[in-house]
Amino acid sequence: MVEEGKIVEGYEKGVEENDDEGPKGICYCFWGPIHWLKMLADEMHWSFVFGYVSIYGINQGVGGALARIGTQYYMKDVQKVQPSESQVYSGITSIPWVIKPLWGLLTDVIPIFGYRRKPYFILSGILGVISMLIIALSGKMHLVFLILALLAQNVAVTVADVTVDACVAQNSITYPSRAADMQSLGALSYSIGGLLGFSVSGVFVHLMGPKGVFGLLTLPAALVSLVGILLLEPKVSNFAYSEVSQKFLDATKAMWTTLKCPDVWRPCLYMYLSFAVSLNINEGLFYWYTDAKDGPSFSQETVGYIFSMGAIGALLGAILYQNVLKEHHLRDMLFWTQLLFGLAGMLDLMLVQRMNLRFGIPDYFFVVIGEAVSQLITRLKWMPLLVLSSKLCPSGIEGTFFALLMSIDNFGGLSSSWGGGLMLHVLGITRTKFHNLWLAILIRNILRVSPLCLLFLVPGGDPNTFVLPTELLNETETQQEPDNIELVSLVNSVDDGR
Numbered sequence: 001m002v003e004e005g006k007i008v009e010g011y012e013k014g015v016e017e018n019d020d021e022g023p024k025g026i027c028y029c030f031w032g033p034i035h036w037l038k039m040l041a042d043e044m045h046w047s048f049v050f051g052y053v054s055i056y057g058i059n060q061g062v063g064g065a066l067a068r069i070g071t072q073y074y075m076k077d078v079q080k081v082q083p084s085e086s087q088v089y090s091g092i093t094s095i096p097w098v099i100k101p102l103w104g105l106l107t108d109v110i111p112i113f114g115y116r117r118k119p120y121f122i123l124s125g126i127l128g129v130i131s132m133l134i135i136a137l138s139g140k141m142h143l144v145f146l147i148l149a150l151l152a153q154n155v156a157v158t159v160a161d162v163t164v165d166a167c168v169a170q171n172s173i174t175y176p177s178r179a180a181d182m183q184s185l186g187a188l189s190y191s192i193g194g195l196l197g198f199s200v201s202g203v204f205v206h207l208m209g210p211k212g213v214f215g216l217l218t219l220p221a222a223l224v225s226l227v228g229i230l231l232l233e234p235k236v237s238n239f240a241y242s243e244v245s246q247k248f249l250d251a252t253k254a255m256w257t258t259l260k261c262p263d264v265w266r267p268c269l270y271m272y273l274s275f276a277v278s279l280n281i282n283e284g285l286f287y288w289y290t291d292a293k294d295g296p297s298f299s300q301e302t303v304g305y306i307f308s309m310g311a312i313g314a315l316l317g318a319i320l321y322q323n324v325l326k327e328h329h330l331r332d333m334l335f336w337t338q339l340l341f342g343l344a345g346m347l348d349l350m351l352v353q354r355m356n357l358r359f360g361i362p363d364y365f366f367v368v369i370g371e372a373v374s375q376l377i378t379r380l381k382w383m384p385l386l387v388l389s390s391k392l393c394p395s396g397i398e399g400t401f402f403a404l405l406m407s408i409d410n411f412g413g414l415s416s417s418w419g420g421g422l423m424l425h426v427l428g429i430t431r432t433k434f435h436n437l438w439l440a441i442l443i444r445n446i447l448r449v450s451p452l453c454l455l456f457l458v459p460g461g462d463p464n465t466f467v468l469p470t471e472l473l474n475e476t477e478t479q480q481e482p483d484n485i486e487l488v489s490l491v492n493s494v495d496d497g498r
Contacts, residue, residue: 036181040181040182040185044171044175047231048167048171051164051227052168052185052186053189055161055224056186056190056193057190057193058193058223059157059221060190060193061192061195061196062196062220063157063193063197063217063221064194064197065193065198065201065308066197066201066216066217067153068201068307069201069300070205070213070217071090071150072086072283072286073210074146075089076287077210078140078210080431083286083424083430084421084422084430086283086421087281087282087283087284087417087424090283090417091414091418092147092151093151093154094154095151095154095414096157096158097154097407097413098410100403100404100410101255101400101403103155103158103162103403104166104401104403104404105248105400106120107162107163107166108251108400111236114235115233115236117163117228118233120159120160120163121160121163121224122224122228122229124155124156124159124225125160125221125223125226125228126225127152127153127155128152128220128224129222130152131149131150131156132153132214132221134149135150136211136212136215153221156221162403165406166400166402166403168186168390168402180321180322180326180383182390183383183386183387183390184318184322187379187382187383188318188322190314191311191317194310194311195312197311198310198311201304201307202299202300202301203304204216205300206300206301255401255404258394258401259404263459264392266457266458267385267388267392267457267458267459268405269454270451270454270455270457270458271385271389271405271408271409271412272408272409272412273454275413275415275416276415276416277416277447277448278341278444278448279419279423279444279447280413281420281423283421284420284424284434284437285348285437286303287431288352288434288437289303289306290303293432296363298363298367302364306368306371309371309372310371310374311375312372313373313374317375317376317378318379320380321379321380321384325380326383326387330384330388331455331460334381334385334455334458335452335455337377337380338448338451341374341377341378342446342448344370344373344374345374345441345444345445345448346445347369347373348445349445351363351370352441353438385409389402390402393405420440423440423443424440427439427440
Protein backbone atom coordinates (compact mmCIF):
# COMPACT_ATOMS: atom_id res chain seq x y z
CA MET A 1 0.00 0.00 0.00
CA VAL A 2 1.34 3.41 -0.95
CA GLU A 3 1.78 5.84 1.89
CA GLU A 4 0.32 9.31 1.56
CA GLY A 5 3.68 10.96 2.13
CA LYS A 6 5.24 9.08 -0.76
CA ILE A 7 2.38 10.06 -3.04
CA VAL A 8 2.78 13.74 -2.18
CA GLU A 9 6.55 13.46 -2.65
CA GLY A 10 6.09 11.83 -6.04
CA TYR A 11 3.57 14.45 -7.06
CA GLU A 12 5.89 17.31 -6.14
CA LYS A 13 8.70 15.65 -8.04
CA GLY A 14 6.47 15.27 -11.08
CA VAL A 15 5.58 18.95 -10.95
CA GLU A 16 9.24 19.93 -10.74
CA GLU A 17 10.06 17.75 -13.74
CA ASN A 18 7.39 19.51 -15.78
CA ASP A 19 8.29 23.08 -14.80
CA ASP A 20 9.95 23.65 -18.15
CA GLU A 21 6.74 22.77 -19.99
CA GLY A 22 4.62 25.56 -18.58
CA PRO A 23 3.52 27.38 -15.45
CA LYS A 24 3.39 25.38 -12.27
CA GLY A 25 -0.28 26.13 -11.87
CA ILE A 26 -1.06 24.46 -15.19
CA CYS A 27 0.90 21.36 -14.14
CA TYR A 28 -1.03 21.22 -10.90
CA CYS A 29 -4.38 21.45 -12.68
CA PHE A 30 -3.40 18.59 -15.00
CA TRP A 31 -1.45 16.27 -12.70
CA GLY A 32 -3.25 17.01 -9.44
CA PRO A 33 -6.48 15.13 -10.24
CA ILE A 34 -4.51 12.24 -11.78
CA HIS A 35 -2.35 11.80 -8.69
CA TRP A 36 -5.40 12.15 -6.49
CA LEU A 37 -7.22 9.36 -8.33
CA LYS A 38 -4.07 7.21 -8.30
CA MET A 39 -3.75 7.72 -4.56
CA LEU A 40 -7.34 6.58 -3.99
CA ALA A 41 -6.92 3.60 -6.33
CA ASP A 42 -3.69 2.53 -4.62
CA GLU A 43 -5.17 2.79 -1.15
CA MET A 44 -8.62 1.38 -1.85
CA HIS A 45 -8.12 -0.68 -5.05
CA TRP A 46 -8.99 0.24 -8.63
CA SER A 47 -12.26 -1.71 -8.60
CA PHE A 48 -13.68 0.61 -5.95
CA VAL A 49 -12.74 3.72 -7.94
CA PHE A 50 -14.07 2.22 -11.19
CA GLY A 51 -17.35 1.15 -9.61
CA TYR A 52 -17.80 4.44 -7.77
CA VAL A 53 -17.19 6.58 -10.87
CA SER A 54 -19.33 4.30 -13.07
CA ILE A 55 -22.33 4.32 -10.74
CA TYR A 56 -22.20 7.97 -9.72
CA GLY A 57 -20.72 9.54 -12.83
CA ILE A 58 -22.32 7.60 -15.68
CA ASN A 59 -25.36 5.77 -14.33
CA GLN A 60 -26.60 8.52 -12.01
CA GLY A 61 -24.85 11.57 -13.52
CA VAL A 62 -25.30 11.12 -17.27
CA GLY A 63 -28.25 8.75 -16.95
CA GLY A 64 -29.99 10.84 -14.30
CA ALA A 65 -29.72 13.98 -16.42
CA LEU A 66 -31.14 12.28 -19.52
CA ALA A 67 -33.90 10.66 -17.45
CA ARG A 68 -34.93 13.95 -15.85
CA ILE A 69 -35.27 15.91 -19.08
CA GLY A 70 -36.79 12.97 -20.96
CA THR A 71 -39.36 12.34 -18.24
CA GLN A 72 -40.33 16.01 -17.92
CA TYR A 73 -41.00 16.35 -21.65
CA TYR A 74 -42.74 12.95 -21.78
CA MET A 75 -45.10 14.03 -18.99
CA LYS A 76 -45.69 17.47 -20.49
CA ASP A 77 -45.93 16.74 -24.23
CA VAL A 78 -46.99 13.08 -24.42
CA GLN A 79 -49.02 12.46 -21.24
CA LYS A 80 -50.10 16.14 -21.04
CA VAL A 81 -50.45 16.20 -17.25
CA GLN A 82 -50.65 19.28 -15.05
CA PRO A 83 -47.47 20.50 -13.28
CA SER A 84 -48.89 19.63 -9.85
CA GLU A 85 -49.65 16.09 -11.06
CA SER A 86 -46.21 15.74 -12.60
CA GLN A 87 -44.71 16.83 -9.29
CA VAL A 88 -46.65 14.11 -7.44
CA TYR A 89 -45.78 11.43 -10.00
CA SER A 90 -42.13 12.41 -9.68
CA GLY A 91 -42.41 11.76 -5.95
CA ILE A 92 -44.04 8.37 -6.52
CA THR A 93 -41.29 7.18 -8.85
CA SER A 94 -38.70 8.18 -6.25
CA ILE A 95 -40.14 5.80 -3.62
CA PRO A 96 -37.39 3.17 -4.24
CA TRP A 97 -34.93 5.72 -2.88
CA VAL A 98 -36.97 6.03 0.33
CA ILE A 99 -36.78 2.29 1.06
CA LYS A 100 -33.03 2.03 0.51
CA PRO A 101 -32.51 0.07 3.78
CA LEU A 102 -34.49 -2.80 2.26
CA TRP A 103 -32.07 -3.03 -0.66
CA GLY A 104 -29.18 -2.67 1.78
CA LEU A 105 -30.42 -5.58 3.87
CA LEU A 106 -30.93 -7.75 0.80
CA THR A 107 -27.43 -7.16 -0.51
CA ASP A 108 -25.90 -7.52 2.95
CA VAL A 109 -27.55 -10.69 4.24
CA ILE A 110 -28.74 -12.69 1.22
CA PRO A 111 -25.98 -13.86 -1.15
CA ILE A 112 -26.98 -15.18 -4.56
CA PHE A 113 -25.03 -18.19 -5.82
CA GLY A 114 -22.51 -17.50 -3.09
CA TYR A 115 -21.93 -13.80 -3.89
CA ARG A 116 -23.21 -10.79 -1.99
CA ARG A 117 -22.44 -8.01 -4.49
CA LYS A 118 -21.91 -9.25 -8.04
CA PRO A 119 -25.43 -10.63 -8.65
CA TYR A 120 -27.13 -7.48 -7.39
CA PHE A 121 -25.10 -5.29 -9.72
CA ILE A 122 -25.83 -7.59 -12.65
CA LEU A 123 -29.55 -7.95 -11.91
CA SER A 124 -30.06 -4.23 -11.33
CA GLY A 125 -28.41 -3.48 -14.67
CA ILE A 126 -30.67 -5.97 -16.45
CA LEU A 127 -33.77 -4.51 -14.77
CA GLY A 128 -32.74 -1.00 -15.84
CA VAL A 129 -32.23 -2.09 -19.47
CA ILE A 130 -35.60 -3.87 -19.64
CA SER A 131 -37.59 -1.01 -18.06
CA MET A 132 -36.11 1.59 -20.41
CA LEU A 133 -36.64 -0.60 -23.47
CA ILE A 134 -40.31 -1.03 -22.56
CA ILE A 135 -40.87 2.75 -22.56
CA ALA A 136 -38.76 3.34 -25.67
CA LEU A 137 -40.39 0.63 -27.79
CA SER A 138 -44.01 1.16 -26.69
CA GLY A 139 -46.50 3.60 -28.09
CA LYS A 140 -48.15 6.12 -25.79
CA MET A 141 -48.13 4.15 -22.55
CA HIS A 142 -50.96 4.25 -20.07
CA LEU A 143 -49.89 6.51 -17.22
CA VAL A 144 -50.01 3.67 -14.67
CA PHE A 145 -47.70 1.45 -16.73
CA LEU A 146 -45.35 4.37 -17.33
CA ILE A 147 -45.06 5.00 -13.60
CA LEU A 148 -44.43 1.29 -12.99
CA ALA A 149 -41.65 1.28 -15.60
CA LEU A 150 -40.07 4.38 -14.06
CA LEU A 151 -40.36 2.77 -10.63
CA ALA A 152 -38.51 -0.32 -11.92
CA GLN A 153 -35.78 1.90 -13.38
CA ASN A 154 -35.38 3.67 -10.04
CA VAL A 155 -35.19 0.32 -8.26
CA ALA A 156 -32.31 -0.63 -10.57
CA VAL A 157 -30.44 2.62 -9.93
CA THR A 158 -31.07 2.45 -6.18
CA VAL A 159 -29.77 -1.11 -5.74
CA ALA A 160 -26.51 -0.18 -7.47
CA ASP A 161 -26.29 3.01 -5.43
CA VAL A 162 -26.76 1.13 -2.14
CA THR A 163 -23.91 -1.25 -2.87
CA VAL A 164 -21.49 1.54 -3.71
CA ASP A 165 -22.61 3.58 -0.69
CA ALA A 166 -21.94 0.58 1.53
CA CYS A 167 -18.42 0.38 0.21
CA VAL A 168 -17.90 4.08 0.86
CA ALA A 169 -19.24 3.73 4.40
CA GLN A 170 -16.83 0.94 5.26
CA ASN A 171 -13.90 2.71 3.66
CA SER A 172 -14.75 5.81 5.71
CA ILE A 173 -14.20 3.68 8.81
CA THR A 174 -11.07 1.93 7.49
CA TYR A 175 -9.60 5.14 6.07
CA PRO A 176 -11.15 7.96 8.16
CA SER A 177 -8.83 10.58 6.68
CA ARG A 178 -10.21 9.74 3.21
CA ALA A 179 -13.91 10.17 4.06
CA ALA A 180 -14.07 13.67 2.54
CA ASP A 181 -12.00 12.57 -0.47
CA MET A 182 -14.42 9.74 -1.24
CA GLN A 183 -17.43 12.02 -0.98
CA SER A 184 -15.65 14.53 -3.20
CA LEU A 185 -14.95 11.80 -5.76
CA GLY A 186 -18.63 10.87 -5.82
CA ALA A 187 -19.73 14.51 -6.05
CA LEU A 188 -17.23 15.33 -8.80
CA SER A 189 -18.18 12.22 -10.79
CA TYR A 190 -21.87 12.98 -10.42
CA SER A 191 -21.43 16.64 -11.36
CA ILE A 192 -19.26 15.97 -14.40
CA GLY A 193 -21.66 13.25 -15.54
CA GLY A 194 -24.62 15.55 -14.99
CA LEU A 195 -22.89 18.32 -16.96
CA LEU A 196 -22.36 15.99 -19.91
CA GLY A 197 -25.86 14.52 -19.66
CA PHE A 198 -27.70 17.83 -19.44
CA SER A 199 -25.59 19.33 -22.24
CA VAL A 200 -26.80 16.73 -24.73
CA SER A 201 -30.23 15.95 -23.24
CA GLY A 202 -32.08 18.80 -24.94
CA VAL A 203 -30.48 17.99 -28.28
CA PHE A 204 -31.46 14.32 -27.97
CA VAL A 205 -35.04 15.20 -26.98
CA HIS A 206 -35.27 17.48 -30.02
CA LEU A 207 -33.79 14.93 -32.44
CA MET A 208 -35.15 11.67 -31.02
CA GLY A 209 -38.06 12.66 -28.82
CA PRO A 210 -38.48 11.64 -25.15
CA LYS A 211 -38.88 7.97 -26.10
CA GLY A 212 -35.55 7.99 -27.91
CA VAL A 213 -33.90 9.34 -24.77
CA PHE A 214 -35.27 6.40 -22.80
CA GLY A 215 -33.69 4.11 -25.38
CA LEU A 216 -30.30 5.74 -24.76
CA LEU A 217 -30.70 5.11 -21.04
CA THR A 218 -30.17 1.39 -21.64
CA LEU A 219 -26.42 2.09 -22.02
CA PRO A 220 -25.77 3.43 -18.49
CA ALA A 221 -27.91 0.59 -17.13
CA ALA A 222 -25.84 -1.98 -19.02
CA LEU A 223 -22.68 -0.49 -17.50
CA VAL A 224 -23.98 -1.43 -14.04
CA SER A 225 -24.03 -5.08 -15.08
CA LEU A 226 -20.47 -4.69 -16.34
CA VAL A 227 -19.41 -3.42 -12.91
CA GLY A 228 -20.86 -6.59 -11.41
CA ILE A 229 -19.06 -8.79 -13.92
CA LEU A 230 -15.68 -7.15 -13.30
CA LEU A 231 -16.06 -7.02 -9.54
CA LEU A 232 -13.56 -9.14 -7.61
CA GLU A 233 -15.43 -10.71 -4.72
CA PRO A 234 -14.79 -13.82 -2.62
CA LYS A 235 -17.46 -16.49 -2.75
CA VAL A 236 -19.43 -17.20 0.40
CA SER A 237 -19.28 -20.91 1.21
CA ASN A 238 -21.83 -22.90 3.23
CA PHE A 239 -24.17 -19.97 3.70
CA ALA A 240 -27.06 -20.81 6.04
CA TYR A 241 -30.12 -19.47 4.21
CA SER A 242 -32.29 -20.77 7.06
CA GLU A 243 -30.80 -18.04 9.27
CA VAL A 244 -31.72 -15.16 6.97
CA SER A 245 -34.75 -14.13 9.03
CA GLN A 246 -32.61 -14.00 12.17
CA LYS A 247 -30.04 -11.88 10.38
CA PHE A 248 -32.73 -9.45 9.28
CA LEU A 249 -33.88 -9.27 12.90
CA ASP A 250 -30.33 -8.73 14.17
CA ALA A 251 -29.74 -5.98 11.62
CA THR A 252 -33.00 -4.26 12.57
CA LYS A 253 -32.10 -4.36 16.27
CA ALA A 254 -28.62 -2.98 15.58
CA MET A 255 -30.05 -0.11 13.53
CA TRP A 256 -32.64 0.69 16.19
CA THR A 257 -29.95 0.69 18.88
CA THR A 258 -27.91 3.13 16.82
CA LEU A 259 -30.85 5.40 16.01
CA LYS A 260 -31.72 5.76 19.70
CA CYS A 261 -28.38 7.46 20.30
CA PRO A 262 -28.85 11.26 20.51
CA ASP A 263 -25.66 11.75 18.49
CA VAL A 264 -27.42 9.94 15.64
CA TRP A 265 -31.14 10.77 15.72
CA ARG A 266 -30.62 14.50 16.22
CA PRO A 267 -28.67 15.10 12.96
CA CYS A 268 -31.02 12.63 11.20
CA LEU A 269 -34.00 14.74 12.24
CA TYR A 270 -32.29 17.88 11.00
CA MET A 271 -31.45 16.31 7.64
CA TYR A 272 -35.06 15.21 7.11
CA LEU A 273 -36.62 18.53 8.10
CA SER A 274 -34.13 20.61 6.11
CA PHE A 275 -35.20 18.77 2.95
CA ALA A 276 -38.91 18.41 3.73
CA VAL A 277 -39.65 22.08 4.40
CA SER A 278 -37.87 23.29 1.24
CA LEU A 279 -40.87 22.65 -0.99
CA ASN A 280 -40.03 21.43 -4.49
CA ILE A 281 -41.84 23.34 -7.25
CA ASN A 282 -39.47 22.46 -10.10
CA GLU A 283 -42.26 21.14 -12.33
CA GLY A 284 -44.13 24.42 -12.09
CA LEU A 285 -40.98 26.31 -13.08
CA PHE A 286 -40.29 23.87 -15.92
CA TYR A 287 -43.76 24.37 -17.40
CA TRP A 288 -43.31 28.14 -17.10
CA TYR A 289 -39.88 27.99 -18.78
CA THR A 290 -41.42 26.39 -21.88
CA ASP A 291 -44.64 28.43 -21.98
CA ALA A 292 -44.90 30.78 -24.96
CA LYS A 293 -47.39 33.22 -23.42
CA ASP A 294 -46.30 33.98 -19.85
CA GLY A 295 -42.84 32.42 -19.82
CA PRO A 296 -39.66 32.80 -21.87
CA SER A 297 -40.59 29.85 -24.18
CA PHE A 298 -37.22 28.11 -23.95
CA SER A 299 -36.50 25.43 -26.54
CA GLN A 300 -35.63 21.85 -25.64
CA GLU A 301 -31.93 22.46 -26.32
CA THR A 302 -31.99 25.59 -24.16
CA VAL A 303 -33.56 23.75 -21.22
CA GLY A 304 -30.80 21.14 -21.42
CA TYR A 305 -28.10 23.82 -21.49
CA ILE A 306 -29.66 25.58 -18.49
CA PHE A 307 -29.52 22.43 -16.38
CA SER A 308 -25.97 21.77 -17.60
CA MET A 309 -24.99 25.12 -16.09
CA GLY A 310 -26.49 23.86 -12.85
CA ALA A 311 -24.21 20.83 -13.10
CA ILE A 312 -21.24 23.18 -13.50
CA GLY A 313 -22.34 24.98 -10.35
CA ALA A 314 -22.53 21.67 -8.49
CA LEU A 315 -19.08 20.73 -9.78
CA LEU A 316 -17.64 24.04 -8.59
CA GLY A 317 -19.29 23.48 -5.23
CA ALA A 318 -17.64 20.06 -4.89
CA ILE A 319 -14.24 21.49 -5.84
CA LEU A 320 -14.66 24.41 -3.44
CA TYR A 321 -15.59 22.07 -0.60
CA GLN A 322 -12.72 19.68 -1.29
CA ASN A 323 -10.03 22.36 -1.49
CA VAL A 324 -11.24 25.08 0.86
CA LEU A 325 -14.18 24.20 3.11
CA LYS A 326 -13.93 20.55 4.13
CA GLU A 327 -12.23 21.40 7.44
CA HIS A 328 -14.83 23.98 8.50
CA HIS A 329 -17.22 23.31 11.35
CA LEU A 330 -20.50 21.71 10.37
CA ARG A 331 -22.86 24.20 11.98
CA ASP A 332 -21.09 27.16 10.39
CA MET A 333 -21.27 25.52 6.97
CA LEU A 334 -24.95 24.68 7.32
CA PHE A 335 -25.85 28.14 8.63
CA TRP A 336 -24.36 30.00 5.69
CA THR A 337 -25.38 27.52 3.00
CA GLN A 338 -28.99 27.36 4.25
CA LEU A 339 -29.19 31.14 4.42
CA LEU A 340 -27.70 31.56 0.95
CA PHE A 341 -29.99 28.81 -0.36
CA GLY A 342 -33.04 30.85 0.61
CA LEU A 343 -31.60 34.06 -0.82
CA ALA A 344 -30.66 32.37 -4.11
CA GLY A 345 -34.29 31.37 -4.56
CA MET A 346 -35.15 35.06 -4.87
CA LEU A 347 -33.58 34.98 -8.33
CA ASP A 348 -36.50 32.79 -9.44
CA LEU A 349 -38.91 35.36 -8.00
CA MET A 350 -37.20 38.18 -9.89
CA LEU A 351 -37.36 36.12 -13.09
CA VAL A 352 -41.06 35.26 -12.83
CA GLN A 353 -41.84 38.90 -12.04
CA ARG A 354 -39.79 39.81 -15.16
CA MET A 355 -37.62 42.18 -13.14
CA ASN A 356 -34.56 41.02 -15.09
CA LEU A 357 -36.00 42.48 -18.31
CA ARG A 358 -36.40 45.86 -16.64
CA PHE A 359 -32.64 45.86 -16.07
CA GLY A 360 -31.94 44.65 -19.60
CA ILE A 361 -30.84 41.14 -18.56
CA PRO A 362 -31.99 38.40 -21.00
CA ASP A 363 -34.03 35.53 -19.59
CA TYR A 364 -31.53 32.86 -20.63
CA PHE A 365 -28.58 34.57 -18.97
CA PHE A 366 -30.53 35.22 -15.79
CA VAL A 367 -31.80 31.63 -15.54
CA VAL A 368 -28.32 30.21 -16.15
CA ILE A 369 -26.83 32.33 -13.35
CA GLY A 370 -29.64 31.39 -10.97
CA GLU A 371 -29.37 27.66 -11.71
CA ALA A 372 -25.58 27.63 -11.31
CA VAL A 373 -25.68 29.55 -8.02
CA SER A 374 -28.49 27.40 -6.62
CA GLN A 375 -26.76 24.11 -7.44
CA LEU A 376 -23.41 25.35 -6.11
CA ILE A 377 -24.99 26.23 -2.75
CA THR A 378 -26.95 22.97 -2.68
CA ARG A 379 -23.74 20.98 -3.18
CA LEU A 380 -21.92 22.91 -0.44
CA LYS A 381 -24.81 22.17 1.91
CA TRP A 382 -24.98 18.49 0.95
CA MET A 383 -21.28 17.57 1.10
CA PRO A 384 -20.68 17.94 4.86
CA LEU A 385 -23.94 16.10 5.56
CA LEU A 386 -22.69 13.19 3.45
CA VAL A 387 -19.41 13.10 5.35
CA LEU A 388 -21.27 13.18 8.65
CA SER A 389 -23.61 10.39 7.50
CA SER A 390 -20.67 8.13 6.69
CA LYS A 391 -19.36 8.74 10.22
CA LEU A 392 -22.68 7.78 11.83
CA CYS A 393 -22.48 4.18 10.55
CA PRO A 394 -21.39 1.58 13.15
CA SER A 395 -19.10 -1.25 12.14
CA GLY A 396 -20.87 -4.38 10.94
CA ILE A 397 -23.99 -2.67 9.56
CA GLU A 398 -22.35 0.25 7.76
CA GLY A 399 -23.88 -0.57 4.37
CA THR A 400 -27.43 -0.95 5.62
CA PHE A 401 -27.25 1.96 8.04
CA PHE A 402 -25.82 4.34 5.45
CA ALA A 403 -28.72 3.34 3.21
CA LEU A 404 -31.09 4.13 6.09
CA LEU A 405 -29.57 7.59 6.50
CA MET A 406 -29.86 8.28 2.78
CA SER A 407 -33.47 7.05 2.81
CA ILE A 408 -34.23 9.61 5.54
CA ASP A 409 -32.90 12.33 3.25
CA ASN A 410 -34.83 10.89 0.29
CA PHE A 411 -38.02 10.77 2.36
CA GLY A 412 -37.44 14.45 3.06
CA GLY A 413 -37.15 14.99 -0.70
CA LEU A 414 -40.34 12.99 -1.26
CA SER A 415 -42.18 15.10 1.33
CA SER A 416 -40.83 18.21 -0.38
CA SER A 417 -42.00 17.03 -3.80
CA TRP A 418 -45.51 16.12 -2.66
CA GLY A 419 -45.79 19.28 -0.58
CA GLY A 420 -44.73 21.35 -3.57
CA GLY A 421 -47.24 19.59 -5.79
CA LEU A 422 -50.01 20.29 -3.27
CA MET A 423 -49.02 23.95 -3.12
CA LEU A 424 -49.06 24.24 -6.93
CA HIS A 425 -52.54 22.72 -6.95
CA VAL A 426 -53.89 24.95 -4.17
CA LEU A 427 -52.52 28.08 -5.81
CA GLY A 428 -54.12 27.13 -9.14
CA ILE A 429 -50.90 26.80 -11.12
CA THR A 430 -51.64 24.73 -14.26
CA ARG A 431 -50.20 24.07 -17.70
CA THR A 432 -51.41 27.48 -18.90
CA LYS A 433 -51.98 29.52 -15.73
CA PHE A 434 -48.99 30.86 -13.80
CA HIS A 435 -50.41 33.95 -12.10
CA ASN A 436 -49.63 32.68 -8.60
CA LEU A 437 -46.26 31.13 -9.40
CA TRP A 438 -44.52 34.09 -7.77
CA LEU A 439 -46.35 33.37 -4.51
CA ALA A 440 -45.31 29.71 -4.59
CA ILE A 441 -41.68 30.79 -5.06
CA LEU A 442 -41.89 33.28 -2.19
CA ILE A 443 -43.35 30.68 0.19
CA ARG A 444 -40.67 28.19 -0.84
CA ASN A 445 -37.89 30.70 -0.21
CA ILE A 446 -39.17 31.56 3.26
CA LEU A 447 -39.38 27.87 4.17
CA ARG A 448 -35.84 27.32 2.91
CA VAL A 449 -34.36 29.41 5.69
CA SER A 450 -36.55 27.96 8.46
CA PRO A 451 -34.10 25.06 9.23
CA LEU A 452 -31.73 27.67 10.70
CA CYS A 453 -33.76 27.32 13.90
CA LEU A 454 -32.81 23.63 14.11
CA LEU A 455 -29.03 23.88 13.82
CA PHE A 456 -28.66 22.87 17.47
CA LEU A 457 -29.50 19.31 16.36
CA VAL A 458 -26.24 18.81 14.46
CA PRO A 459 -22.72 18.42 15.93
CA GLY A 460 -20.79 21.64 16.22
CA GLY A 461 -17.32 20.41 15.29
CA ASP A 462 -15.50 19.20 12.19
CA PRO A 463 -17.51 16.38 10.52
CA ASN A 464 -14.25 14.67 9.50
CA THR A 465 -13.31 14.09 13.16
CA PHE A 466 -16.76 13.03 14.38
CA VAL A 467 -16.93 9.47 15.75
CA LEU A 468 -19.70 7.47 17.38
CA PRO A 469 -19.52 6.95 21.13
CA THR A 470 -17.45 3.92 22.13
CA GLU A 471 -20.29 2.36 24.09
CA LEU A 472 -22.55 2.51 21.03
CA LEU A 473 -19.97 0.82 18.84
CA ASN A 474 -19.45 -1.91 21.41
CA GLU A 475 -23.19 -2.45 21.81
CA THR A 476 -23.89 -2.83 18.09
CA GLU A 477 -20.92 -5.14 17.60
CA THR A 478 -22.22 -7.32 20.44
CA GLN A 479 -25.67 -7.54 18.89
CA GLN A 480 -24.44 -8.17 15.37
CA GLU A 481 -21.73 -10.52 14.22
CA PRO A 482 -19.70 -8.69 11.57
CA ASP A 483 -19.79 -11.65 9.19
CA ASN A 484 -23.56 -11.56 9.10
CA ILE A 485 -24.10 -8.35 7.21
CA GLU A 486 -20.74 -6.66 6.97
CA LEU A 487 -19.91 -5.35 3.56
CA VAL A 488 -17.78 -7.66 1.44
CA SER A 489 -15.55 -4.85 0.32
CA LEU A 490 -14.45 -4.05 -3.18
CA VAL A 491 -11.18 -3.11 -1.55
CA ASN A 492 -8.32 -5.52 -1.88
CA SER A 493 -4.70 -4.87 -1.05
CA VAL A 494 -2.39 -4.34 -3.98
CA ASP A 495 -0.02 -6.75 -2.28
CA ASP A 496 -2.57 -9.53 -2.73
CA GLY A 497 -1.92 -9.46 -6.44
CA ARG A 498 -5.45 -8.42 -7.36
